[in-house]
Amino acid sequence: MVIPRMPRREFLARMVGAATGAIAALLGIPAAVFVIGPSQQRTSSDWVPVGPIEEFPLDMPKLVNATVSKQRGWVVEEQELSVFVSTADGSDFVAMSDKCTHLACRVRYVEEIEEADGPGFFCPCHNGIFDADGGIVGGPIPRPLDRLDTKVEEGQLFVREL
Numbered sequence: 001m002v003i004p005r006m007p008r009r010e011f012l013a014r015m016v017g018a019a020t021g022a023i024a025a026l027l028g029i030p031a032a033v034f035v036i037g038p039s040q041q042r043t044s045s046d047w048v049p050v051g052p053i054e055e056f057p058l059d060m061p062k063l064v065n066a067t068v069s070k071q072r073g074w075v076v077e078e079q080e081l082s083v084f085v086s087t088a089d090g091s092d093f094v095a096m097s098d099k100c101t102h103l104a105c106r107v108r109y110v111e112e113i114e115e116a117d118g119p120g121f122f123c124p125c126h127n128g129i130f131d132a133d134g135g136i137v138g139g140p141i142p143r144p145l146d147r148l149d150t151k152v153e154e155g156q157l158f159v160r161e162l
């Protein structure tokens with residue numbers, strides 16, 4: 001068996017090329033992960049305080065506003081969060097977005113809506129009607145009002161987007 005001989009110059013060129021490729025891979029992959037990684041990250045929303053629980057009246061939704069910082073990749077943006085909070089007993093709370101599920105207009109609470117047989121939420125943009133629990137009553141709305149998580153800590157109510 002004859003092993004072909006490779007000229008020294010060609011052998012060295014191949015070895016330098018292989019070493020250069022290995023070094024580029026060792027440095028390049030972590031650098032790419034460092035640069036691209038954050039842009040692929042999604043941050044989950046944090047709990048947002050919306051007020052002491054005694055400030056929420058019984059059986060009457062209260063609209064609260066809060067500013068939420070959200071990070072998307074490298075960008076941190078501030079968003080306004082508007083939520084209707086209601087409670088029947090002062091200990092269990094329901095939080096619903098005030099954005100209509102049709103085209104995101106702001107809904108408003110109305111104490112008496114004929115179609116809802118009582119109180120509900122009305123969207124003035126296209127006459128969308130939700131009942132007091134955010135359920136669909138009428139108009140072009142595709143789904144009930146979006147709900148948020150709630151929790152109480154040390155007498156403070158917190159909400160979190162799902």
Ligand code: FES
Pocket residue numbers: 100101102103104105123124125126127128139140141
């Ligand atoms: S945006 Fe509310 S009904 Fe269209």
